[in-house]
Amino acid sequence: MNLFKMVHQNEFQAVVLAGGKGSRMTELTAGKPKCLLPIANMPMIWYPLKLLEQSNFAETIVIVSDAVKVDVVAAIDKLNLTIKTDVIGIPDAEDIGTADSIRFIHDKIHSDFVVISSDLIANIDISETLNLYRKHNASITALILQTPKTPEDFVQPGPKSKQKPERDLIGIDRETGRIVFLASASDFEETINMPNKLLKKHSDFIVHSKLLDAHLYVINKWVLNFLIHRKNFNTLKGELLPYIVKKQLDKPNTSMDDKNASVVKMDIKKDIFQFAVEKPLDNLIRNMSAFNDHITDMDDAYHGDIIRCYAHIINGKCGLRANTLQMYSLANAIVDKWFDLKKDEVSLSNISPTATVKSSQVQNCIIDENSLISEKTSLKQSYISNNVIVNPKTRISKSIIMSNVTIKERCVIENCIICNDCTIEEETELKDCLVGANHIVPPGSHHTREVLTDIDRLMEI
Numbered sequence: 001m002n003l004f005k006m007v008h009q010n011e012f013q014a015v016v017l018a019g020g021k022g023s024r025m026t027e028l029t030a031g032k033p034k035c036l037l038p039i040a041n042m043p044m045i046w047y048p049l050k051l052l053e054q055s056n057f058a059e060t061i062v063i064v065s066d067a068v069k070v071d072v073v074a075a076i077d078k079l080n081l082t083i084k085t086d087v088i089g090i091p092d093a094e095d096i097g098t099a100d101s102i103r104f105i106h107d108k109i110h111s112d113f114v115v116i117s118s119d120l121i122a123n124i125d126i127s128e129t130l131n132l133y134r135k136h137n138a139s140i141t142a143l144i145l146q147t148p149k150t151p152e153d154f155v156q157p158g159p160k161s162k163q164k165p166e167r168d169l170i171g172i173d174r175e176t177g178r179i180v181f182l183a184s185a186s187d188f189e190e191t192i193n194m195p196n197k198l199l200k201k202h203s204d205f206i207v208h209s210k211l212l213d214a215h216l217y218v219i220n221k222w223v224l225n226f227l228i229h230r231k232n233f234n235t236l237k238g239e240l241l242p243y244i245v246k247k248q249l250d251k252p253n254t255s256m257d258d259k260n261a262s263v264v265k266m267d268i269k270k271d272i273f274q275f276a277v278e279k280p281l282d283n284l285i286r287n288m289s290a291f292n293d294h295i296t297d298m299d300d301a302y303h304g305d306i307i308r309c310y311a312h313i314i315n316g317k318c319g320l321r322a323n324t325l326q327m328y329s330l331a332n333a334i335v336d337k338w339f340d341l342k343k344d345e346v347s348l349s350n351i352s353p354t355a356t357v358k359s360s361q362v363q364n365c366i367i368d369e370n371s372l373i374s375e376k377t378s379l380k381q382s383y384i385s386n387n388v389i390v391n392p393k394t395r396i397s398k399s400i401i402m403s404n405v406t407i408k409e410r411c412v413i414e415n416c417i418i419c420n421d422c423t424i425e426e427e428t429e430l431k432d433c434l435v436g437a438n439h440i441v442p443p444g445s446h447h448t449r450e451v452l453t454d455i456d457r458l459m460e461i
Helices: 046-054 066-077 098-104 127-136 196-201 221-229 236-247 280-288 325-337
Strands: 012-017 059-065 084-090 112-117 140-146 168-173 179-184 205-208 211-219 309-318 361-363 378-380 395-397 412-414 429-431 446-448
Touching: 012 046, 012 098, 046 059, 046 112, 059 066, 059 098, 066 084, 084 098, 098 112, 098 221, 098 236, 112 221, 127 140, 127 211, 127 309, 140 236, 168 211, 168 309, 179 205, 179 236, 179 309, 211 221, 211 236, 221 236, 236 309
Parallel strands: 012 059, 012 112, 059 084, 140 309, 361 378, 378 395, 395 412, 412 429, 429 446
Antiparallel strands: 112 211, 140 211, 168 179, 168 205
């Protein structure tokens, strides 16, 4: 057994952030928590939990909104995963940031830890990410993925959107692999002004705009201690991480050793280097070692930096974050190429034993428990959730049908997302459409590239 692939007990804890309300995909989340949206008929949260389980994590903390905690616990209990989950409900979790969520549960974190977003869909091994963190005793190590390629025939249900996908700007030092710059492309108009201090210290780095920050971070315990103290940070990706990355350029304030220095002026309590203190043994080992992370000079390893952030880029494998309608649709379109769900222990067959399928024209579909597929129906390349009723003489292709949906006779549904508790009346034709939760589509309706929903359900209260 490769010992480097094992996660030793108490070395790392894991935290799954699943409290987000899906503000960029409200058409889907108006009737179901984002972390429970089905992707290939598996709740979204299954994917990060499975990733942690495959990486030998025995347990994890799952942060959710207190309002949906019961639903999330019930859904996880059905997944037959071996990883133990401690589901923590946070009041008003939808309205607080990711850093706030971590701060809320800080008393449960006693070691370095891994944070992973519930919308990360990737079948990868993060052992090398952990090894990179271990190798450099890093402050933060971020997992970076290749941006997934969209199939040429992929069409997102709903109106054509001109909205550009969110892009990360990730500056990585060529020689050391250090993250030296981190921002969102939306923060800049045309040009990016780099600080002279950065250009002087890291003269050879690349700013990547086509890589994906996976929102999986290995974080040193001292960063959490700092986060607890500095309550002005609300988010990890947007606020805390760029701050930590920028602080790599600074050095501890040596004036703190001056007994005559003014404590009031220095405001020592807010200085990050009061938290970023290396263990004496780690410093001794490095001083005795010949290791150096650079060859351009004879300076000490890491140039004496106490704060060190790294990027682990996984090449040749793709992943995505299902945090927009487009990415959610894409995940359902290509996830079968990343996961062998047919052979997984939670999905031994495409059709649940409790489903009733009377049609002989079902191709490449997954049909969940207690669903009824009538005779004289045709289903192709679709995901049918639980308690769905499909009446005779109906054709469904390349679609996602969520739970408790009723589709009446003689309907044609192509490349659509039908959210939970909908009713599609007879002789309806839908192509490239999204139907919101609890919506009733009148009989004989014909719609193409539309969002059909009650506008009141999408309004934020």
